[in-house]
Structures are given as structure tokens and as C-alpha cells.
Amino acid sequence: MYTHTLFVVILHMMHMSMCTNVKINFREKEKEVLDQILGPGRYDARIRPSGVNGTDGPAIVRVNIFVRSISKIDDVTMEYSVQLTFREQWLDERLKFNDFGGRLKYLTLTEANRVWMPDLFFSNEKEGHFHNIIMPNVYIRIFPYGSVLYSIRISLTLSCPMNLKLYPLDRQICSLRMASYGWTTDDLVFLWKEGDPVQVVKNLHLPRFTLEKFLTDYCNSKTNTGEYSCLKVDLLFKREFSYYLIQIYIPCCMLVIVSWVSFWLDQGAVPARVSLGVTTLLTMATQTSGINASLPPVSYTKAIDVWTGVCLTFVFGALLEFALVNYASRSDMHRENMKKQRRQCELEHAASLDATSDLLDTDSNATFAMKPLVRHPGDPMNMDKVRQCEIHMQPARPNCCRSWLSKFPTRSKRIDVISRITFPLVFALFNVIYWSTYLFREETEES
Numbered sequence: 001m002y003t004h005t006l007f008v009v010i011l012h013m014m015h016m017s018m019c020t021n022v023k024i025n026f027r028e029k030e031k032e033v034l035d036q037i038l039g040p041g042r043y044d045a046r047i048r049p050s051g052v053n054g055t056d057g058p059a060i061v062r063v064n065i066f067v068r069s070i071s072k073i074d075d076v077t078m079e080y081s082v083q084l085t086f087r088e089q090w091l092d093e094r095l096k097f098n099d100f101g102g103r104l105k106y107l108t109l110t111e112a113n114r115v116w117m118p119d120l121f122f123s124n125e126k127e128g129h130f131h132n133i134i135m136p137n138v139y140i141r142i143f144p145y146g147s148v149l150y151s152i153r154i155s156l157t158l159s160c161p162m163n164l165k166l167y168p169l170d171r172q173i174c175s176l177r178m179a180s181y182g183w184t185t186d187d188l189v190f191l192w193k194e195g196d197p198v199q200v201v202k203n204l205h206l207p208r209f210t211l212e213k214f215l216t217d218y219c220n221s222k223t224n225t226g227e228y229s230c231l232k233v234d235l236l237f238k239r240e241f242s243y244y245l246i247q248i249y250i251p252c253c254m255l256v257i258v259s260w261v262s263f264w265l266d267q268g269a270v271p272a273r274v275s276l277g278v279t280t281l282l283t284m285a286t287q288t289s290g291i292n293a294s295l296p297p298v299s300y301t302k303a304i305d306v307w308t309g310v311c312l313t314f315v316f317g318a319l320l321e322f323a324l325v326n327y328a329s330r331s332d333m334h335r336e337n338m339k340k341q342r343r344q345c346e347l348e349h350a351a352s353l354d355a356t357s358d359l360l361d362t363d364s365n366a367t368f369a370m371k372p373l374v375r376h377p378g379d380p381m382n383m384d385k386v387r388q389c390e391i392h393m394q395p396a397r398p399n400c401c402r403s404w405l406s407k408f409p410t411r412s413k414r415i416d417v418i419s420r421i422t423f424p425l426v427f428a429l430f431n432v433i434y435w436s437t438y439l440f441r442e443e444t445e446e447s
Contacts, residue, residue, distance in 0.1 A: 030107055033097045037142075038114055045116045048187060049092040058186055061090040061118045063178065063231055064193040067200045068153070073160070073174070073209055073237060075167075076296050079126055080174050081157045088118055088150045089193070099144035106149075109140040115148060118188060123177040123230070127157040164295065167302045168244040169438050171212075177219060177232045184226035191231075192216050198233050209237040248291060248304065252311040255284050256427060259318035263420045267329050267412050277319035284308075284315045303438050310430055314423065321419050329412035 037043060051057025066085040073080040092115070099105070109115070122128065130152065131137040137153035160174035180188050197216055204211060219230040259280040262273040288308040295302070 029100060030104060033104065034107060034109075037095055037097055043094055043115070045114060048116055048183070049090060049094070054093060058189045059090055059118075060189055060191060061088050061120075062191050062193040063088055063120075064197045065176075065199070065233070067198070067204070069201065070204065070206055070211070070235075073172070073206065075162065075164070076294065078160055078162050078296065079157055080160050081155065082176070083153070083155045085151060085153050087193075088120065089147060090118070091145075091147050092116060093146045095142050095148065096146040097142075097144055104144065106144075107142040109142065110136065110138060112138065112140060112150070115140060115142070117150065118190070119181045119183060120178050120190065121181045122156060122158065123179050124159045124175060125156055126159055129155055131155070164298055164302050165300055166438060166441060167295070167304055168239050168241060168248075169303055170239055172209075172237045172239070174235045174237060175232050176235070177230060179219070179221065179230035180228045183228075185220065185229050186226070188229060190229040206237070208240050208243055210240060212236045212238050244304075248287070249307065252284070252287065252308060255280050255287070256311050256314045259315045260420070260423055262318055262322055263416050263423070267325055267416070270326070273322045277315075277322055280315045281312075281319055284312050288312060307434065310434075314427060318419075318423065321415065325412045325415050328415055329410070331411065 049059045051059060064087050066087075068083045068085060071081040071083070095115070097104070097107070131154070139151055141149040141151075143149070156176075158174070158176060160172065162170075162172050164170060178190065180190065198214055200211065200214065213236050215234045215236075217232050217234065219232045221228050221230055259277065262276050265273050265276075291304060291308060295304075
């Protein structure tokens, strides 16, 4: 009898120990909870949640985003592409459940149509798509007190109206706007999440821009159908100038300087000077057309238009300078020929006069005296006239520029020499005015 009782006690103890070692499968409990709160006839996804503290006020949805990458910023189409993780969080008291003493931290769903969702859309979106590799990149977490967290990864192409007056020394503000499509502010209000609503990946790299900062704000809009809640984040991009300095500004400067080489070539080297001027002009025109092809046809003048236009004018001016030099050279040759002809005529005339005087001197029948054609230096009448001229003439003032230019006898040579100095000085003055003007305007707009 005693043995039988002992055996029963041992079996009971073994049964109790086995019961205590059995672990509860909370994944099964999660299924039971989901069936309980989302079962047929228990939850209607068409009805929005109640307001704060169960009132009839608007449902509050807090939004935050994580910018994963910005792939491109297109100046021609004025748009930019961004990939981000978009999150929304709101309270739906109909989804409260028992967490079994903290064992169920949250429930996870992948089907957004099973719960009520805010009808948010991106108002400046051009294109967009979800990511479905390997599985749809979306989840919904339901917390025990009824809070719902919705997270999804999306890629968007958004419009970004740009002001290119300071291009390529400009800064652009591209916005990301999110608004409610059908629920007015009486039913739905979007708010930025407190703390850090916008996060940007640390190693964000853009080919020609730098993300300086971003600002969050509200942009509620009123239409004929009511007022709708709206959120926006402004991304401030600064254009990287080093690329344009290497690809545009330095090559244009080099072309302008190469066009000045013709000033140092001989005036008779017509093929060399014409080829140099035409080649630099065509290269500069090609450079200008290539720059404009990468930009939209705006109605205002850009900073790059001023630069390329002035550089093209300098190159064209160098070609016109050679045309002027060539004309002046031919004029100088014509003048020299006229001087030679005049000297020859004077010599022939003087020779004829000498022959006539000899005939008069040898004529024995001549009874009248002839006045000499040339007065000798010792002639008193000649000396009196010289003194009168010296009294009336004032001493000429020395002029360094005239004395320096007098070293070059021909006008064509003087034009080349003046161009060698004038063109670089004017181009340097233009650079000072250009950079001081546009850099000052850039700092003013930044402030």
C-alpha cells in the first residue's frame, strides 16, 4: 500500500514538472490576437480612427522619413530622384490587445489593406514605384496600446522648379510635399514626428551638388472642397563649382588667350592669323552651344551666358583686329607708294628748274636779274622769318605714349601693339567685375 502511494506521488510530481517546462508559443498567440482584433465583423478598415482621447476630432498622423539616396538632379527637366524610407504612425484604439505581460511587443502585418491607412500622396511627384525585391519592402506594426507604425521604401521622381540666373554659382531648393488627398483637416491632420523627423544617410554623394541642409515645414492648402493637411521638407542643394571651373571657365580663358597670339604674328602671315582667328571662334561657338544644350531654354540671362558671350566677343574682336590691321597695312603701302611718286616728281621738277636757270645764265641778251629759288642760311631776310616763327611757336610738351608709339612707323604695327596691351587689360577688368558681382549676389541670396 505504501509503495503504491509513493508511485502515485512520483507520477504526479513528474507530470507537474513536465507542465512547468512546456513553453508557450507566442507566435500562436499572435495569430489568435490578430484573429481577435481583425476578424470578420470586428474591425472595419473603411472607418477612420477617433481623435485624441477617443473624441470626434481629427486623427493625428505623425510622419518621418529617412533619405537613403538622391540619384540625380536634372537641370533640363527640373526634377530630382530620391529613394527614401517613409514612415507614418497613428493611434487606433480599436486595435488594442493583451501583450501577455510584455511578451508580445507588437504585431506585424504586410498587408496594408487590413487596417485603416491615411490617404497621403506626394503632390509634386512625377513618377514613383515601390520596391518588391525579394519581398515587398513594407511592414505594419501594431502595438498593444493601439499605436500603428507603417513603414515602406519607395523611389520617387519629383519636380524641382529652379532659378538658373546664377548658374553655375547657384543654390537650388527642392521640396518634398506630402498631403492628404481626400480627408480634410476636420478628419485627418499630418504632423512631423517630434525630435528628428527627417534623417539623411551619412555617406550621401551627389555628382554635381552638395546637400547643405534641409528644413521641415507645413503647407496646408485650401481648395473648393475644404482645407487639407500638408507637410513639406525643403532640401537646399549647392552646385559644385569645381566641375564647371575645369570644364567651362578655364577652357574659355585659354581660347581667349590663344586668340591673342595673332597680335604677335607678323602682319604678312595672313594664312596663320586667319586660321588662328577662325579656329578659336568656331571652337568658342561650339563650346557655347554645348553648354546651352545641357540647360533648359529659359527666358532670362544666366551667369554662364554672360561669361561665354563676353569670351566669344573677345575672340571675335581678335579676328576683327586682324582685318583692321590688314586694311591699315595696305593703306600704309599705298601711302608709301604715293610718297615715292611725290619725291620722284619733286626731283624731276627740280632738275627741270636747274636746266632752265642754266639757260638763263648763259643768255647774253638777258638784262634782268632773277631772284634766287633757295635762300642761303646767311640771308638776313630768312633769319628774320625764322625768329618770328620761333617767337610764335610754343615748345611741344613731351608725351610718353606718342614718343613710344613713334617707334613704330606704320599704323598697322601700332594697332597690333595697342591690342597686345588693351585686350588683356580689358579681359582682366571683366574678370574682376564678373566674379565680384556674381559671388556677391550668391552670398546675398545665401544670407
